[in-house]
Amino acid sequence: MTSPAPKVRLDRQHCRELLHQMIRIRRFEEKCAELYTQEKIRGFLHLYIGEEAVAVGVMQALLPDDAIVATYREHGHALVRGVSAGRILAEMYGKQEGCSRGRGGSMHLFDAATRFYGGNAIVGGGLPVATGLALADAMLSRARVTACFFGEGAVAEGEFHESMNLAALWQLPVLFVCENNLYAMGTALDLSESQTDISAKAASYNIASEAVDGMNVVNVEAAARKAASAIRETGKPYFLECRTYRFRAHSMFDPQLYRDKAEVEEWTEKGPIRRFTQWALEAGELHEADLQDIEAIVAQEVAEAVAFAEAGTWEPVADLMRHVGAERQP
Amino acid sequence: MTSPAPKVRLDRQHCRELLHQMIRIRRFEEKCAELYTQEKIRGFLHLYIGEEAVAVGVMQALLPDDAIVATYREHGHALVRGVSAGRILAEMYGKQEGCSRGRGGSMHLFDAATRFYGGNAIVGGGLPVATGLALADAMLSRARVTACFFGEGAVAEGEFHESMNLAALWQLPVLFVCENNLYAMGTALDLSESQTDISAKAASYNIASEAVDGMNVVNVEAAARKAASAIRETGKPYFLECRTYRFRAHSMFDPQLYRDKAEVEEWTEKGPIRRFTQWALEAGELHEADLQDIEAIVAQEVAEAVAFAEAGTWEPVADLMRHVGAERQP
Amino acid sequence: MTLMSYREAARGAIRDAMQADSRVFLMGEDVGHYGGCYAVSKGLLEEFGPQRIRDTPLSESGFTGAGIGAAMGGMRPIVEIMTCNFSLLALDQIMNNAATIRHMSGGQFHVPLVIRLATGGGRQLGAQHSHSLEGWYAHIPGIRVLAPATVEDAAGMIAPSLADPDPVLIFENALLYNDTAEIEWPVAADIDHAAIRRHGTDISLITYGGSLGKSLAAAEQMAAEGISAEVLDLRVLRPLDDDAIMATIAKTRRCIIVDEGWRSGSISAEIMARVIEQGFWHLDAPLARLCSAEVPIPYAQHLEMAALPSVDGIIAAARTVLGR
């Protein structure tokens, strides 16, 4: 396996790929929101809309053998990583064709084939696990990266602190990706951190760190490539703060009392899809036809995902007690 | 109540007081060690010998209304704060005349009269509590300081991180005193922290911080006075790292496999009592007679403490269930 | 009488307490600007300001410990841990400090702290967000554990909890927040006793929190079949109201415990043990319990429903106990 190059090669094909991936997430999640109101999807649903550039950019730097640990806001990560839209949606339907057999739901997407270790709904809870996955790699001398995504809200948790220290102390190959969207539910960053420069906090553990415009997919990709190749080379952790924004409510229950419409609009202007599209068109890397193409492909993918989820089946109730422990040979 | 001056006034009386307090701790604990081998004291016994300058120095900056939160290595703090040696020793005997009625033991000295909030044996467990005591002061507009003592080992705990952030974010009047004695049980600082400059870590929370020679009682006092008056003035937290060393084993069970005798001897040379005595004698602030005087007074105090503890009584077994909850009026 | 929801009842009681005593304040994640994860504290920030309706960072151990310290420092904090699922992060502070400081200090210090936590499953939130831990917490000496199951108790338990000199944990089942009832304001509730919510003679359904509604519904359906079920709402999980438990059993001589906790080591086991210890082992029928299946709660609706106690399950269990 050859490592991804440490630099971005922004040719036409790659531009199209980046845009395609971002639009996949966007359209997929718009459909999810719709399905939620139809009660096809239940529980908590956290949309990633507005933050697509982060997952798309970072994933470019990862290889199949790398691992991913994400949060409850992980549809985008799973999609870009290669978990099929159909299996993700079937999961949200609670069907056994879902990527977690319907046991996990939106917040707990898992996929062994792509080393996608969830979907963790305890804020901060994924960080120690990611650290441990990297510890296994270090002990087995495998030059792999474990990418760990989390929100800026997680930074206040003790588990953040303990994980950062362990990863730095033991020099473990973790790519910590902080998706700083300025809010943890309704709590603004300056109400949760005495030091609001998150990447500066990372540096205090002696971890190489960088803050990047998380609304710019190329910037994210460039930073992630640099980070991942540093990790592969040194075995040490790296911290990437991606400054981004969620356009939608925290979950489907959130009346968004804590922020102005104007603020949301301002950020929407800077939207990662809008901005990249504009740039790519202007630069002549992409044409209107590409956009139409992408939208058509994505629309079909989403439609197929819905069909797949609809056609999915319910695991028999008799199986309730499965997957609590290993099935024992009689 | 007038605040202690922000500067040390090193006159003869004060020099004698500092030395007296350090020797009190030293002789008291030497007696404790002896009583432990006699099985008068049981459980875990953590001696502070070698670190006396920290408690003695810091306490000079505190007023009666201030609060203290300490660890399982807190005999010295309790003594200097004004809990009587007799009540402390009776506590270690398990007698009801003890400062926690025999319920707490060496690791859980408490004293309401001097606002001594324990004696916490969970590493890091006292930090959130101290933060909360300070929160009460802030909300009730009381210009008090809560001094929170903990070892450098606690710095790795999530509770450290959460408390530092809360105290800084909410601007709470906590004096965090890190007793950096280089080891957490047998784990050397560089095996526990990726960033071994502890006071630099504190700064990453935007807390004013300072490292001080913890073997020099005057330096500690000076730093503590500065810190405490800054806290009283601004209401904000302050972090003091006191670099010190424990001369004895971690507890009475520790074979000290993790460090050389030579290292211990080197530090013993720099002992806080030895050094301060030498200086005070040379500077003419104290004379040999003072030393003899102090030793005699302390010897008597320790002897009286032993007598008090020996004469103490056992709480009736019938009272076992007391102090689980408030006693209800019938 | 006022018609209000469980949510409004809790809010009203918190507001009253804050108006009555300036030492009372509420702190927790998103209690302020967001309006409360379950909207319990909606509007209180505007009314009381950010000092007393205090949004916290995501630091469960830190702010719970800060609540303990503030309580010892003279305040009367209400700490909201958004859900009991996250309270595991604060358990060291709860068990090793809140529950022990009075004892370790020989009675010199005490911790008048109220912790409110949402609890329970049934909303398709998956394994990490569907714990029912109230019965489990009831194992810990030094704390009081409450499970308000009615609109009245959602309000009425707040003031006595704040008056308690020791830590009180109030587990609010999240499915109840939308329940409504006509209640008299202000509400006076005690935090010592269980309450009979339906009188009956053939069998006792002993339950609490989120399972009370199911038990009442089951009792209603059974009535149609001529079975008279008594429903006892425990209300207080620690200390348990043994007298009330024994009284209903003495009356009906048959009993099912309905409990949303996992079966093994559940509070229903404790109740069964006490019934035996207190001499009721010559009942007319064995004690039975209906708990959650011993599985991390699955997301899929049909599986989740199968994992939790249900009205049908209660009726079936009752029939078995009654030999019908």
Place this chain on the structure above:
Amino acid sequence: MTLMSYREAARGAIRDAMQADSRVFLMGEDVGHYGGCYAVSKGLLEEFGPQRIRDTPLSESGFTGAGIGAAMGGMRPIVEIMTCNFSLLALDQIMNNAATIRHMSGGQFHVPLVIRLATGGGRQLGAQHSHSLEGWYAHIPGIRVLAPATVEDAAGMIAPSLADPDPVLIFENALLYNDTAEIEWPVAADIDHAAIRRHGTDISLITYGGSLGKSLAAAEQMAAEGISAEVLDLRVLRPLDDDAIMATIAKTRRCIIVDEGWRSGSISAEIMARVIEQGFWHLDAPLARLCSAEVPIPYAQHLEMAALPSVDGIIAAARTVLGR
């Protein structure tokens, strides 16, 4: 046969496992340079080096979670949490990750992690250092809970725990570390079944861990009075070996459960509940249990002794049950 201590037995089994499988490693506070808080791992750092005998910072949640990740990443970690008192800090990782990931992932991932923790009171360590939480942990689906009470089990349970594809918690009562016995090496023990440690006919003492010795001593003393007590060592607290429990009760028809956990919500309540559920409610005498008093464990020796189950207490309880 080799004479060895419980401590040496645990060490020997860890050493064997590390020699047999390069994926096995030990991590925890002071397992290396200090030689292990209870000297279990003494000498192993020299033998296996700091990669595999890994001293951790004081970060219980962090390194327990790292153990979970490492296990999923292909290693076979043994995480030592110095004592169960500190495990509260790691409970989120244990309950929300270790115990649930297999389920949440629909069986795709599993966590072959072993956690060892010292447990128990009786050493005058006070309220924060004397918890007995093994019975309490046994409430959690998705984990296995072991309580080795003998030198043989201290050794023998390690290998099968490492072979278990799911998380196993091994609670070692700290008072047992100095116990010695002649044992056959290597030891083969299972982690599924309870074991009768003494055969008897009049009454069953059901117990585990630190209370086994007390129960055996009580049985010995009762034998002098002509009472024949059977002693069942549960060994495995989750899942409980119901067959063994029911078998001994079927035989003696009288039973006391001896359990160092706090009484309310203890595993002894669970055992009583199961006995009733499984049809033994027409015993010749009521089931009884002897647990710790519901108090944070006090420091003073006489109070601590009074709080914990004692040999005399067991005998007195047995006499009551036997009506003598």
